[in-house]
Amino acid sequence: MGVLKYAILGLLNRQKMTGYDISRACDTSLFEFWNAKHSQIYPELKSLTEAGLVEYEIEIAGNVLQKKLYSITPAGREAFHTWELTRHKPRGVPKDEFRLQLFFSDSIPSEQRLALLGAELEAHTERLAQLHDDLNKFDGIPPADDCAFCDYMVLLGAIKREEASCDWLETCIDLCRART
Amino acid sequence: MGVLKYAILGLLNRQKMTGYDISRACDTSLFEFWNAKHSQIYPELKSLTEAGLVEYEIEIAGNVLQKKLYSITPAGREAFHTWELTRHKPRGVPKDEFRLQLFFSDSIPSEQRLALLGAELEAHTERLAQLHDDLNKFDGIPPADDCAFCDYMVLLGAIKREEASCDWLETCIDLCRART
DNA sequence: TGTACCATGTAATGGGTTACATGATTCA
């Protein structure tokens, strides 16, 4: 495993960044499919530096503040490229507390189950609306060799995922109502 | 957190089981939304026993083999029921190595990207076929108060999820072809 | 001058996987 490593290398393959920038990227551009806290990123950058896959230069911001501006090394690019071309076996199905709850919901009254389903649907509907807003920021489909095109594809994936969740939850609600 | 605890309590709320049975259940009925290895389950059962939420009786199978047959206690039922009725905040988006890879795929040749997308589509298509087989085992929709109805709902969820994945991957493949 | 944000780290803890370790039962 050790996928975080490649997330970082992939970002640095595009441009020089600080640990803080990488942390920001996890909260924004990578948000839909990866995440990491700064407490994980800084140690990882340290070990990548020791492994010779990245390097840094100190930059002074303002008067005193030292920023470490990281860049990828040729060895790092090589490692990233190998990973990028490899077909990785999917890890098991993601854990989902809501589905676990629903799986055991024959043990609670029907109205309570409907309440849980309704709340879940509301959350996904809201999330879907946000994603549609993000999609509307695109001015047409970017060209395929542009990294904006990748942004576009993963955003489409997030939208289809949320749509499927909403669709499923609506079906469940209908079924519960029809069969009670 | 500590959701595994409730997965176990939920199973024991239905029937008495051994640690091994619980382990099996994780690989089968819970597979679509939860999983745990036996090395995690046995210690958890120990701590649940210490907390008074479950208890066990020794059963002899064959001549010698001692099985621990666990059952839920009233306190355990209480704890499970509280969890079951609570609306839990969803943990962040699940990590997805493929999407990470796709996000960085502007760095590789177009044919390679299409190959990755094709392989991923194939895997999801196969998985979808399996799930449809599982659905066909149902003889109509079970009544809403039956635990088979819960099985049915989570299976529908798994199917919609896979359908969305296939749909998305097909869209990506089309887009890549159209814009190259 | 205060607040939001930029910037970097470590420590403790929890959750989870892999590997180690053992032995009984069932059925062909």
Added chain:
DNA sequence: TGAATCATGTAACCCATTACATGGTACA
């Protein structure tokens, strides 16, 4: 009698989160 499966556990390690800890910069 051998293989698949049932059955229970521990140890080492890895990944990740929360909390601890510090301080500078930009801007209103």
